[in-house]
Amino acid sequence: DGYEVCRRLKDDPLTRNTPVIFITAKDEEKDEARGLEVGAIDYVRKPFSVPVLRARVRNHLELKRRGDLLEGLATRDGLTGVANRRRFDEILAQEWRRARRHRTPLALVMLDIDHFKNYNDTYGHLEGDDCLKQVAAALEETANRPSDLVARYGGEEFVCLLPHTDIEGALHLAERMRQGVLALDIAHSASPTAERVTVSLGVVAMVPDGDDSAEILVAAADQNLYLAKQEGRNRVKG
Numbered sequence: 001d002g003y004e005v006c007r008r009l010k011d012d013p014l015t016r017n018t019p020v021i022f023i024t025a026k027d028e029e030k031d032e033a034r035g036l037e038v039g040a041i042d043y044v045r046k047p048f049s050v051p052v053l054r055a056r057v058r059n060h061l062e063l064k065r066r067g068d069l070l071e072g073l074a075t076r077d078g079l080t081g082v083a084n085r086r087r088f089d090e091i092l093a094q095e096w097r098r099a100r101r102h103r104t105p106l107a108l109v110m111l112d113i114d115h116f117k118n119y120n121d122t123y124g125h126l127e128g129d130d131c132l133k134q135v136a137a138a139l140e141e142t143a144n145r146p147s148d149l150v151a152r153y154g155g156e157e158f159v160c161l162l163p164h165t166d167i168e169g170a171l172h173l174a175e176r177m178r179q180g181v182l183a184l185d186i187a188h189s190a191s192p193t194a195e196r197v198t199v200s201l202g203v204v205a206m207v208p209d210g211d212d213s214a215e216i217l218v219a220a221a222d223q224n225l226y227l228a229k230q231e232g233r234n235r236v237k238g
Helices: 002-011 029-037 050-075 085-102 116-123 125-142 167-183 215-230
Strands: 021-024 042-045 106-113 149-154 157-163 199-206
Touching (some): 002 021, 002 029, 021 050, 042 050, 050 085, 085 149, 085 215, 106 125, 106 167, 125 149, 125 157, 125 167, 157 167
Parallel strands (some): 021 042
Antiparallel strands (some): 106 199
């Protein structure tokens, strides 16, 4: 029924922010309350006026547009345009709960631009900012499923959250990310690793179990990133 449709829309990250208007012959107050509780933004009883309904739809669409604009400003990294740390933390918590509920794998790639301090010291911070933008764009181009999330974790560190992805799939994507950054061919004469900008990547995938928190996923990816650096950088470790 309409309540279940609305509930499912609100449970899906791709549609949860879509405004839902109920149009129904049910006229009891409890029915309207139930519709609003499952996530409807408005509740219209039959018979209804078409011009009034159209006006309501226009108003809700405009509110949605403004809300999307504000959310985008609040959840995007100002420099690179990818999601910021706050957005990553929110989506990680949501996807962790979803994966635990449905018993599906959740993967995380954590990566770091190799010797980025040397890059800034050599080329300057403006070039460093441009490097961060190019790397972020390359990562988003690779992780292009609607459910994938690329975020700037801090400084020169990025993360990529991959729902419904096992370790093989995550390792494959991480390697494509590594190669995508190499393909940018950004000169890095101060890097002991290579003559162009490279990244090191730590990868992990797991099916959430018990009372474990999502922090265990982040910690495991961070540990593998550390190992990738220890083993020589410009590599994927999972």
